[in-house]
Amino acid sequence: MAEDGTVVDVLRASTPGRSDAPEVVERALVEGVTTLRQEHDVTAIGVGAAGFVGLDGRVRFAPHVSWRDEPFAAKLTDRLGISVVVDNDANVTALAELRYGAAAGRREVLVLTLGTGIGGAVVMGGAVRRGAQGLAGEFGHLQVVPQGRLCPCGHRGCWEQYASGTALVRAAREAGAPEDVTGPEVTAAAGTGTSWAEAAFAEVGRWLGVGLAGLVAGLDPELVVIGGGLSAAGDLLLDPTRAALADRLPGRRYRTVPPVVVAACGPEAGMIGAATLARESMGQVGGTVGGSSA
Amino acid sequence: MGLTVGVDVGGTKIAAGVVDEKGQIVATSRRESPAMDSEAVEATIAELVRELKKEHAIEAVGVGAAGFVDVRRSTVLFAPNIAWRDEPLKAELERLTDLPVVVENDANAAAWGEFAFGGGKDFDDFLLVTVGTGVGGGIVLDGQLHRGAFGVAAEIGHLRVVPQGRPCGCGNLGCWEQYASGSALVRDARERVAAGSDDVANLLRRAGGRAEDLTGPIITEAAQDGDAVAVELLSEVGRWLGEGIASLTAVLDPAVVVIGGGVSEAGDLLLEPIRQHFRANLTARAYRPELEIRPAELGNKAGLIGAADLARQD
Ligand SMILES: [Zn+2]
Numbered sequence: 142m143a144e145d146g147t148v149v150d151v152l153r154a155s156t157p158g159r160s161d162a163p164e165v166v167e168r169a170l171v172e173g174v175t176t177l178r179q180e181h182d183v184t185a186i187g188v189g190a191a192g193f194v195g196l197d198g199r200v201r202f203a204p205h206v207s208w209r210d211e212p213f214a215a216k217l218t219d220r221l222g223i224s225v226v227v228d229n230d231a232n233v234t235a236l237a238e239l240r241y242g243a244a245a246g247r248r249e250v251l252v253l254t255l256g257t258g259i260g261g262a263v264v265m266g267g268a269v270r271r272g273a274q275g276l277a278g279e280f281g282h283l284q285v286v287p288q289g290r291l292c293p294c295g296h297r298g299c300w301e302q303y304a305s306g307t308a309l310v311r312a313a314r315e316a317g318a319p320e321d322v323t324g325p326e327v328t329a330a331a332g333t334g335t336s337w338a339e340a341a342f343a344e345v346g347r348w349l350g351v352g353l354a355g356l357v358a359g360l361d362p363e364l365v366v367i368g369g370g371l372s373a374a375g376d377l378l379l380d381p382t383r384a385a386l387a388d389r390l391p392g393r394r395y396r397t398v399p400p401v402v403v404a405a406c407g408p409e410a411g412m413i414g415a416a417t418l419a420r421e422s423m424g425q426v427g428g429t430v431g432g433s434s435a
Numbered sequence: 436m437g438l439t440v441g442v443d444v445g446g447t448k449i450a451a452g453v454v455d456e457k458g459q460i461v462a463t464s465r466r467e468s469p470a471m472d473s474e475a476v477e478a479t480i481a482e483l484v485r486e487l488k489k490e491h492a493i494e495a496v497g498v499g500a501a502g503f504v505d506v507r508r509s510t511v512l513f514a515p516n517i518a519w520r521d522e523p524l525k526a527e528l529e530r531l532t533d534l535p536v537v538v539e540n541d542a543n544a545a546a547w548g549e550f551a552f553g554g555g556k557d558f559d560d561f562l563l564v565t566v567g568t569g570v571g572g573g574i575v576l577d578g579q580l581h582r583g584a585f586g587v588a589a590e591i592g593h594l595r596v597v598p599q600g601r602p603c604g605c606g607n608l609g610c611w612e613q614y615a616s617g618s619a620l621v622r623d624a625r626e627r628v629a630a631g632s633d634d635v636a637n638l639l640r641r642a643g644g645r646a647e648d649l650t651g652p653i654i655t656e657a658a659q660d661g662d663a664v665a666v667e668l669l670s671e672v673g674r675w676l677g678e679g680i681a682s683l684t685a686v687l688d689p690a691v692v693v694i695g696g697g698v699s700e701a702g703d704l705l706l707e708p709i710r711q712h713f714r715a716n717l718t719a720r721a722y723r724p725e726l727e728i729r730p731a732e733l734g735n736k737a738g739l740i741g742a743a744d745l746a747r748q749d
């Protein structure tokens with residue numbers, strides 16, 4: 142990525158499986174970066190990874206690859222001889238939206254990425270806040286229904302059981318979709334006015350708003366940005382979200398209900414955000430990214 | 436900056452104190468609050484400040500008030516207990532006292548006090564949960580008080596924990612403070628009496644035999660004396676608190692959670708159930724360092740001390 146946020150070159154590879162050793166992912170990344178460096182003068186590298194990423198760049202836990210407390214940033218920096226920073230994928234998506242997207246110029250923002258689950262990031266005072274251990278913004282397992290649906294995390298009633306791609310497929314099936322329907326098919330069917338697809342978006346959108354009401358009450362953002370695969374549905378998803386949020390927000394008569402908008406950086410948001418993080422982290426270690434104090 | 440004044444504007448009393456840069460209160464003064472007369476409240480605050488100014492070299496004033504305060508910390512948009520609506524409090528008080536004034540929501544002021552000088556002083560990322568009549572709180576991340584975009588951040592008492600649950604004064608159903616506050620504690624105790632349960636005899640005796648005279652302090656005292664029902668009532672409130680704090684921790688990832696407010700005076704009778712249910716409900720606990728949940732240290736002075744320090748920071 143160039144300094145102005147333009148993506149100059151892209152290289153893609155499939156993610157190695159969960160059963161592969163951490164070194165396999167690492168090797169694939171090193172190879173990709175090496176190829177890109179043959180063509181471009183790269184000064185820093187940023188990585189966005191699904192999972193828990195500590196402030197020291199260690200990946201404590203990743204759901205899709207076999208990292209467990211992996212000192213990823215340090216290892217890559219070592220192998221590539223160039224500064225490598227690592228952050229959670231939702232955090233880097235938020236950074237992209239903050240610098241170049243729907244949240245440009247804003248200071249208090251909630252960013253959610255809806256895919257299989259819910260990813261989240263908290264922007265306060267114009268910076269992505271990572272918390273004490275780098276684990277802030279874990280919204281997916283907030284409980285929205287006591288004794289609700291069982292979640293793989295071991296708890297019941299987690300938000301992502303009601304407001305995610307997985308929940309969308311479930312809601313579509315319950316509304317009469319074929320048993321083997323996929324998320325993208327539900328989105329496509331909703332576009333052509335299929336009733337089970339519309340019902341599924343109404344249901345998932347409503348739960349999205351219900352959970353947001355709590356977050357907005359606690360954090361008081363000026364804007365909510367929704368990204369990830371599901372956000373491609375736009376108002377079909379977000380109109381019921383806005384209605385549920387406006388209906389449930391405590392003290393709504395005395396406050397402004399923040400707008401809920403679709404992310405603007407698209408599927409490349411993570412890449413752009415990670416590169417931005419790398420650029421902004423040059424010469425500083427750890428802590429807040431893109432910090433600007435009040 | 437040397438000395439500043441912190442003012443805590445309550446529903447019944449207005450307290451002002453001179454505070455040094457270490458958070459120590461050097462002098463205090465208080466008056467009854469003429470709550471329903473907004474101009475009289477301002478005159479009373481100014482009078483307290485002028486009185487303290489005679490004896491001390493005051494450089495600025497911080498005011499903590501219940502209600503919504505705008506982001507520029509100058510206007511009270513709405514106060515539940517005082518007749519302020521879009522009140523330009525900063526400008527009025529600066530005119531009356533000839534000192535720079537900062538206005539802050541009282542929960543934020545208390546959070547800042549505990550963060551700077553109390554239970555959070557060794558940390559950068561901090562959450563205060565105040566358990567009194569309701570549930571309030573404050574958030575500090577990266578050493579900065581989080582005020583939110585509209586100055587109403589950390590209204591955590593109205594997070595919904597039970598869909599279609601108990602009605603709340605805010606108009607919603609199932610708010611956290613309907614389960615995890617001093618009011619919930621007393622309500623549960625009264626309901627237990629009304630249900631005719633005979634294990635409440637001891638508790639009832641402490642309230643002079645009248646369920647309507649049961650209070651939070653009475654229940655706490657009974658629990659400290661080993662009354663099983665009182666212990667159970669407190670641990671139920673602790674359970675709701677622990678579950679809610681687990682959610683807030685997933686969102687904010689604080690390094691420490693400090694529990695303040697009147698009900699926190701029950702000490703470990705409240706804190707232990709909080710810790711236990713926090714651990715049971717925290718998502719991905721195996722991948723996180725254990726987080727400390729500790730009692731507040733400044734008691735009901737946190738707001739005054741915090742407001743004074745915020746005036747110094749400005
Ligand atoms: Zn879960």
Ligand SMILES: [Zn+2]
Binds near residue numbers: 391593604606610
């Ligand atoms: Zn409420």
